Amino acid sequence: MAQNIYDDDAFFDAYGQLPRSVRGLDGAPEWPTLRALVGDVAGRRVVDLGCGYGWFCRWVADAGAASVRGIDLAERMLARAAAERDPTPGAAAIHYDRQDLDQLELAPRSFDVAYSSLTLHYLVDLDRFLSTVHDALVTGGRFVFSAEHPLCTAPSHPGFVTDARGRSIWPVDRYLDQGPRTTNWLVPGVVKQHRTIATYVSSLLDAGFRLTDLVEWGPDAEQLASEPGWSVELDRPPFLLVGAERS
């Protein structure tokens, strides 16, 4: 079972202050790239795995999805998601339910699009999860996900340091040593699962997916112009974005 840190009081409060929590999808700099991978959702049956506050579910509903389902482990996230729905006339209703994604159950061939944003690095059993998602998609159905980039989850001590030359470097170690990492992110003791890029990709292929997109995300020129501080992300990408298809 994945750690349910999002129901922790201190974490929930701190998480709520993040730009992506306050501003939604527009506060997530990787969203334009991710949205391009998701593609057109009009008329599609969509599931969001690790839906959090439901920003993506609401966007999908407004974009004309045939049905929208949001699944999360954190009761408080789901409560806020359900409360925040601002219904658009004619948009599909969003159905939220609580599941541990490490025990995920979905009906076979019931979705056209599966989506998961920054959730997979919490899951303990990635293979089981991917197999379940694969089977829940129709032939030609798409799975798009983002995860914390493995360069971020690998280090014993994640965080830029200054080297002897005075240059900022990202201190990589234990990259091939996959498994849990306990870090201080918003609160102490957050457990993330470190996996290599090769493991994410190989697990998808083993589950029967065809890989269609692999992006190691960093800010583009326009984003850097408005947020110069983001240039550190060019030294090591913060996010891995992946698109795959059930073939």
Add this chain to the structure above:
Amino acid sequence: MAQNIYDDDAFFDAYGQLPRSVRGLDGAPEWPTLRALVGDVAGRRVVDLGCGYGWFCRWVADAGAASVRGIDLAERMLARAAAERDPTPGAAAIHYDRQDLDQLELAPRSFDVAYSSLTLHYLVDLDRFLSTVHDALVTGGRFVFSAEHPLCTAPSHPGFVTDARGRSIWPVDRYLDQGPRTTNWLVPGVVKQHRTIATYVSSLLDAGFRLTDLVEWGPDAEQLASEPGWSVELDRPPFLLVGAERS
């Protein structure tokens, strides 16, 4: 055009001392993994792109390939490859020829297997190369390659350093800043092209390949037992191994 450092006197001499130069494929710790990706070559038409001394070409010929072609830019490597052939009774002849892989020309649909070991990080025009290789394969044909891992080519100053905690770390910077890196490897001034994993994979997909295998190679338990010093490779993998198929 790729730099032809392998025809440099000092480089050629230093390169000749490496375990993989002296012992051939058995001196390359990633070879067992790469060999598994290559699969059965009996009866296949095989091309080795960046064939060097011809170790792989000879292995393929001895394994019953229908035809074997080795291509390299370095005249001295090719001369040694041609001189070293120890013919196995009944094995296919190996045809060597000199080409800059950045200008590679191959007949369409003329090979079943294409292979390239630790060469692609020298090429300037990866997209052109992959497109040429794709078109040179028959439908269902395989392309297997290794490259220096992007974590190795990224840094301004590649090399393990000791952090303030006394721990050995690999100093990553400029990971998303793709392009040439001039490093000192065997001799000063070796130019390698840094690309991200996502770029290798996306370029393959764009060329029309289906990705079948992605390995971030590190030593296994058996190799570590006989070569304990290789444990540093677990901190950041030295090689990227990739398998793809023309679909």
